[in-house]
Amino acid sequence: MSNAPAANxxxxxxxSPHREGIEAARRYRLPFGRQSWRGYQGAWQGAGTGxxxxxxxxxxxxxxxxxRYIHWAAYARTGQLTMKLYRAEVSPMVDVVVDVSESMTxxxxxxxxxxALVAFxxxxxxxxxxxxxVFAARGRETRPVPVESARAGDWRGRLALGGRALPxxxxxxxxxxxxxxxxxxxxxxxxxxxxxxxxxxxxGGSAVVFAPALATEAExxxxxxxxxVDCESGEKRHQRIDDxxxxxxxxxxxxxxxxxxxxxxxxxxxxxxxxxxxxxxNVLGGEALDRGAVEVTR
Amino acid sequence: xxxxxxGYWILEFGAGGDPMIPTLSxxxxxxxxxxxxxxxxxxxxxxxxxxxxxxxxFLMEALAPESREGRQWERLRFSRAFWLQIAAVMLAxxxxxxxxxxxxxxxxxxxxxxxxxxxxxxxxxxxxxxxxKAFSQNEGRAAHTEWVVMTxxxxxxxxxxxxxxxxALAAVSEWTPSSGTHEAESALRLGRALAGASGxxxxxxDRRGRAPADQPTAGAGRRINNAGxxxxxxxxxxxxxxxxxxxxxxxxxEWWLESGGQKSAPRRxxxxxxxxxxxxxKFPEGAESCELVLAGDEFTLDDRxxxxxPVPKRLSASMEMNGEGARVFFRxxxxxxxxxxxxxxxxxxxxxxxxxxxxxxxxxAAIFVARAPTGADARRxxxxxxxxxxxxxxxxxxxxxxxxxxxxxxxxxxxxxxxLLWQGGEALAWVADRQLFLNFDWETSNASRxxxxxxxxxxxxxxxxxxxxxGYTANFDSGARIRAGGGLDGALILETRKGARELxxxxxxxxxxxxxxxxxxxxxxxxxxxxxxxxxxxxxxxDFRECESxxxxxxxxxxxxxxxxxxxxxxxxxxxxxxLMGALLMWSWxxxxxxxxxxxxxxxxxx
Numbered sequence: 001m002s003n004a005p006a007a008n009x010x011x012x013x014x015x016s017p018h019r020e021g022i023e024a025a026r027r028y029r030l031p032f033g034r035q036s037w038r039g040y041q042g043a044w045q046g047a048g049t050g051x052x053x054x055x056x057x058x059x060x061x062x063x064x065x066x067x068r069y070i071h072w073a074a075y076a077r078t079g080q081l082t083m084k085l086y087r088a089e090v091s092p093m094v095d096v097v098v099d100v101s102e103s104m105t106x107x108x109x110x111x112x113x114x115x116a117l118v119a120f121x122x123x124x125x126x127x128x129x130x131x132x133x134v135f136a137a138r139g140r141e142t143r144p145v146p147v148e149s150a151r152a153g154d155w156r157g158r159l160a161l162g163g164r165a166l167p168x169x170x171x172x173x174x175x176x177x178x179x180x181x182x183x184x185x186x187x188x189x190x191x192x193x194x195x196x197x198x199x200x201x202x203x204g205g206s207a208v209v210f211a212p213a214l215a216t217e218a219e220x221x222x223x224x225x226x227x228x229v230d231c232e233s234g235e236k237r238h239q240r241i242d243d244x245x246x247x248x249x250x251x252x253x254x255x256x257x258x259x260x261x262x263x264x265x266x267x268x269x270x271x272x273x274x275x276x277x278x279x280x281x282n283v284l285g286g287e288a289l290d291r292g293a294v295e296v297t298r
Numbered sequence: 299x300x301x302x303x304x305g306y307w308i309l310e311f312g313a314g315g316d317p318m319i320p321t322l323s324x325x326x327x328x329x330x331x332x333x334x335x336x337x338x339x340x341x342x343x344x345x346x347x348x349x350x351x352x353x354x355x356f357l358m359e360a361l362a363p364e365s366r367e368g369r370q371w372e373r374l375r376f377s378r379a380f381w382l383q384i385a386a387v388m389l390a391x392x393x394x395x396x397x398x399x400x401x402x403x404x405x406x407x408x409x410x411x412x413x414x415x416x417x418x419x420x421x422x423x424x425x426x427x428x429x430x431k432a433f434s435q436n437e438g439r440a441a442h443t444e445w446v447v448m449t450x451x452x453x454x455x456x457x458x459x460x461x462x463x464x465x466a467l468a469a470v471s472e473w474t475p476s477s478g479t480h481e482a483e484s485a486l487r488l489g490r491a492l493a494g495a496s497g498x499x500x501x502x503x504d505r506r507g508r509a510p511a512d513q514p515t516a517g518a519g520r521r522i523n524n525a526g527x528x529x530x531x532x533x534x535x536x537x538x539x540x541x542x543x544x545x546x547x548x549x550x551x552e553w554w555l556e557s558g559g560q561k562s563a564p565r566r567x568x569x570x571x572x573x574x575x576x577x578x579x580k581f582p583e584g585a586e587s588c589e590l591v592l593a594g595d596e597f598t599l600d601d602r603x604x605x606x607x608p609v610p611k612r613l614s615a616s617m618e619m620n621g622e623g624a625r626v627f628f629r630x631x632x633x634x635x636x637x638x639x640x641x642x643x644x645x646x647x648x649x650x651x652x653x654x655x656x657x658x659x660x661x662x663a664a665i666f667v668a669r670a671p672t673g674a675d676a677r678r679x680x681x682x683x684x685x686x687x688x689x690x691x692x693x694x695x696x697x698x699x700x701x702x703x704x705x706x707x708x709x710x711x712x713x714x715x716x717x718l719l720w721q722g723g724e725a726l727a728w729v730a731d732r733q734l735f736l737n738f739d740w741e742t743s744n745a746s747r748x749x750x751x752x753x754x755x756x757x758x759x760x761x762x763x764x765x766x767x768x769g770y771t772a773n774f775d776s777g778a779r780i781r782a783g784g785g786l787d788g789a790l791i792l793e794t795r796k797g798a799r800e801l802x803x804x805x806x807x808x809x810x811x812x813x814x815x816x817x818x819x820x821x822x823x824x825x826x827x828x829x830x831x832x833x834x835x836x837x838x839x840x841d842f843r844e845c846e847s848x849x850x851x852x853x854x855x856x857x858x859x860x861x862x863x864x865x866x867x868x869x870x871x872x873x874x875x876x877x878l879m880g881a882l883l884m885w886s887w888x889x890x891x892x893x894x895x896x897x898x899x900x901x902x903x904x905x
Contacts, residue, residue, distance in 0.1 A: 103353035190356045220358070221350040230355040239358055252357050 017112035018153025021119025024281045028294040029124040057085040094125035094132040099185035101138045106231040113212040113276040117184045122150045137170035169196045177203030184210045193263035207269035220246045320397035327394030333387035382886035389879040404440035404865035406497045409489035413503035414449040414477040417839040424518035426470045432500045440865045450482035476813040478836040505844040519845030525549045526600025526840045532773045538578040543569035544841040557588035600840045604831035610637030611770035613763040616646030627746040655708030663732045663762045667740045668707035681705035683722035696750035703743030734758045769826040774811035775835035782827040793819040
């Protein structure tokens, strides 16, 4: 007997999660336009001076400066060589880390939503001309994922991770300074959220956390005597679940994500829960768009 | 309902009696209690753990860390339905068990008739337990119970009669069976009459064969291997005793002789199953009594054989007959009787004399023979008419067809004389005032060669000897008749090992050897009438091969139930309990809001 709820009718219209992510990337993109970036020459406003047409500042001439940018009109008025500085245009770096612990795949809808988000992030980075790296993480273990396989949508099949891991936060993640850091993780593990989020925010750039969320996870799985089996550690627990405990569980679940939201605000990260029951394009147009986790593609 | 029932009990309690504790008249109804484990099992099954994979176990652990302990108990959910169904089962059990309360006005008599056979001594404790069990079964069938404990010996009074059950049981424990083999029917008839239709009569014995048909009987016996003395013949100088093995196995026993505080060296005898071994020896030199002892077993009564050196009662006789034939015959006959000795004329306690026709006999015990006729009378013809005996102890079983003589002589028969023999309308022999009259010519008859005449005279001499008011020493079977002789003046005193006691009028009227084997003395004042040894002689009591524990003839259930229904009343609220039970079940099956929600939430989510 499966414990998966019936698939959402809208989600069923999409041929595959990977396809769904690519489709979503046509309408939304990662929040590249939210700040200045550092990186290679590109089409996005950089944090430093460059050769774009957007004026940024004046400064005194220094030997070695490109004479093409001397502000001759100012020199005529003041007799001082003054340089016109323009904003740089760069291609932002994108680091995508996807949590591949068992909790991300124990439900078919959640696994599909995870793959769709990875496809969305990679497609969005590709559309922006941003170099992208993809990593799969489970606990302390992190493996790079070939971008080609991520673009092809078969990255999960090529993963080779070890046995079961305890339900803990992904750590030792290879974030690059100044990059747009995208974490796809359900955040269902105990511990201090700030450890993960502060590591994402360090080194500048932007941090976005997509948390696939199932509505069934927001309340206890059953009522009555239940043997709960942790999908990651296999640990078993006999528990009688009544209405009172169910209510307290629901409150604890909300409190858990409130803590993550609060920690994300303090760390300057954007965290958004991505429901698994609706089509990704619809979901991203909701809370994700409101919180700035995605932008509308021009 | 509970309040009403409680009030009902209070009212009954106030009216007296003990109606608080009901008796279940249908114990089979208690099978309904099996519904309790069924309900528990159902609720266990309903609440069986379902396995579910989850990604949020850490949240559950933080919320209910205590549920790891005692989780086995949590599987049984003490829900409202559970308790309601348990209550319904209890109510159903109550109604099906048909509790009844004893009516205050009911009464019964329960009679226990104890087999007084001495073999029951071995099983006295078992009998006490059987009586207690029988009493417990009958206790409570009526508000008032009278307990009667009596023995099967109709000569004994009831051991207890009253309402105190413990005192009745104590009487059973103190009872000592003392009778030989006897019929218990008369005692049982008396018991049934006492109990009546609403009471109960139980017979307690040790072997099934003694249980009358249709009589509730409890057997408290068991098979034991017994060997004991089965009889003895004790003479002046030697004794012979028989030892019998009553069991089905070969037995080996030691025996010895005790006399005057001395004990002989033990000897061992081996007895085949059911076999007899004779022991014999000289009577100990100078001892007047001794006791033969067999190494003890469970039945001790036949393990000791007391013996006294017999000393017959002395009877002095004087020969005063003239006829040669009669003189020779009666002297020889009297001398053959132990204790009879001849003394000079006119000084004997028994006179053997001839009597002239028509003369008045002298007083005192005597055998008178008609004096031989003389003259013409001496030539009388032989009478051919047959001699016919009257029904009398002296002539019982004797045949007089061979008596040939010249017919009746002329002795005068006193008024009130008991005629023993008739011939042609004339009395040939009679007794009167301890005198035997032989009214025919002895010398011309063949009486001295007739066996019946020998026996008749021998019986009369024996009776005369027994009547003498002098002491004697003899061995008796326990309970055997004793002839002490003499008159009834003065009370008789029986002395045994247990002490001396005065015999009652009934006991003195028919003297019997003590039922308890041992030495005894019977006195009148200071005069010893009998010194004797009472020997266990009822071999049937020593045979325990047929003994067993059993219950037979118990009242059938229908009769018991009818009596119980008469003496009790049922629960007037039984129908109300049934309605309440139905309501409880309906209530338990009515789904609660939480259960509906639970059903909805769990739909399709079980792993």
